[in-house]
Amino acid sequence: MQKISALAKQRGFIFQSSEIYGGLSSSYDYGPLGVELKNNIKRRWWKSMVQGRGDIVGLDSAIFTHPKVWEASGHLSSFTDPLVDCKKCKRRFRADHLLEAKGIKPELGTLKELPPEVGGCPECGGQLTAARDFNLMFKTMMGPVEDEATEIFLRPETAQGIYVNFNNVLQSTRRRLPFGIAQIGKSFRNEITPGNFTYRTREFEQMEMQYFVKADEADKWFNQWQGDRMDWYKDLGFNESNLRFREHGKDELAHYAKKAVDVDYKYPWGWGELEGIHNRGDWDLSQHAKHSGEDLQYRDPESGEKSIPWIVETAAGADRLTLVALLDAYSEIEGGRSTTTESNKEAETVLKFHPSIAPIKVAVLPLSKKEELNKFTDTVLDQLRPKWMTMYDESGSIGKRYRRQDEIGTPFCVTVDFDTAKDKAVTVRDRDSMKQERIGISEVENYFAEKLEGI
Structure with a gap:
């Protein structure tokens, strides 16, 4: 990874943000070549997802949304990571990462109370606190007065902007199921332990597509998109031995997910997520219908039946994919x-x-x-x-x-x-x-x- 980061700086792909002031941790700027590489990846994704198909349209939703969006989606209550502190050096760690480093499968009990096998702080050996939930959303204020009434959040994902515009897109484009909405945009997560160059950062750009289907066709479309997304990476020329699927266990699933499969890449430090494919069921539209009072059902034009569509999601990161493009393309000839x-x-x-x-x-x-x-x-x-x-x-x-x-x-x-x-x-x-x-x-x-x- 050191060779990649050194080359990235030397040749103008990626720079440390605010470097003349000592840099900002896990924050990066794309140089003349990096911005071209990243834009080319985004263009290829858009061409594959939107331009090359007749069943997916695009959207560019706002970064700021009504706070009730995040209440309805479950992010205010559930978008958390387990945080522990070192009482000695004051460093902070994710409890699940500490468990995984010791070969222990993270579960609810072990996350709340770390087992003795974890030991002390991995940096100084000091005593660790009990784990507590840490919400990953960045909070800010809208307007000149700072109070609870003006409190809003930087979006942690682009998906919710698609869901709250479901009716707008449906009515303006006269789409029929199945159809999708695609979006590329910035998201923000206050990660406890960002790192590995641009792999995990607090500001990142997502490339997400939400595919709306009938409930009884969700499995079929999930399998279709799983295969299509892997084929897309192979078409980019990525080394197939560096790619794999990994299905999430039931204890790993997010609160909204019926099923989740990652496209993993073999990074220098091991296997890690490149893209996620999720069956989100009808959770998102049902929640927004409940909290907003709006009817988000789809009416079948042939049968007249109304129902909440299920959603199959593909979610990739433009920054992570740019890093993978550099890693996979890198070749050194002695x-x-x-x-x-x-x-x-x-x-x-x-x-x-x-x-x-x-x-x-x-x-x-x-x-x-x-x-x-x-x-x-x-x-x-x-x-x-x-x-x-x-x-x-x-x-x-x-x-x-x-x-x-x-x-x-x-x-x-x-x-x-x-x-x-x-x-x-x-x-x-x-x-x-x-x-x-x-x-x-x-x-x-x-x-x-x-x-x-x-x-």
Whole structure:
């Protein structure tokens, strides 16, 4: 993970937030390449979920919502983690994490009263307090007066914004079951123990889809979405040996869930969640109907019967997925990959991103800054920039420039050389195979349109 975080900073993927002031714990900013990578992931998700389908529509709901939304959803009473404190060093820990570290399955009894096997504080050995519930929602005030009447919360998930807009979407789009609503947006959780770079942070961006179905079809659609989501990760080129399903036991299920399966990824520290697929039953719409007094039933246009739809949810994090994209693409080659181009490093780093999410699609590398090549370089750039994110690099030997592009995951490099003036052609280099191909300048746009089709 240290190599990934170092590369992320060095090459402009991810920076520590507020670094000039010493940084803010578990808070990160996305640099020039990181914002492109993250946006490409979000675009690919949206294209798969919304643009490429006829049964899912989009939504962008507000971060601030009426406090009663969180009362109805159960977040005010149930959105908690078990917190323990060290009486000596004052560090705080999640009780369930301490149990898992000792190989003990967290259960209600062991969470409230930690067994002797847990021992003392993992940092200093000091005595730990009994566990208590800690609500993960960030609280703030709306307006100039601070009192209970103005108390609101930063949303801990985007899903509730979808549920409270169920009737609005249903009536404005005239949808029939089954149909879905997708949303990408920021959420906030006051995590007790954030960490592992961008894996767990207090501010994060979610990519959630809520699929509304008939109750007797919920299992069918759950299985369908479970398979579809795994296929999506495989289509991104992620190593299949790093992916698995993990079903939640009954004692793990959230208060709203009938069933939950995670798509797990094998991180450097072990297996962990990448995306969750949940059968939420009719809990959410039923609760909001009860607390708001609104009728959130769906009326079947054929039978006339009314019922509360069940919900199958897919919930992924754009930040976590960006981290996984870096981890899965990272490759280190001892001694370098090429004997024909120079390399002063003992090992060369290559990020083998799927072209659809690579921050830079094509790099244009002129062999010389001389004016005789500039007009050809400009012609190539004029063809590429309107369609694909393109980088221009004229500094250093061509070998070093290839290495730099490999290190940021650029799939293709175009070299404008001294023969270009004669044959009106350029050399295209493939990142993964390192094979080179000569194509005419007039063919550049069509060549990459074929190589990057649909991207």
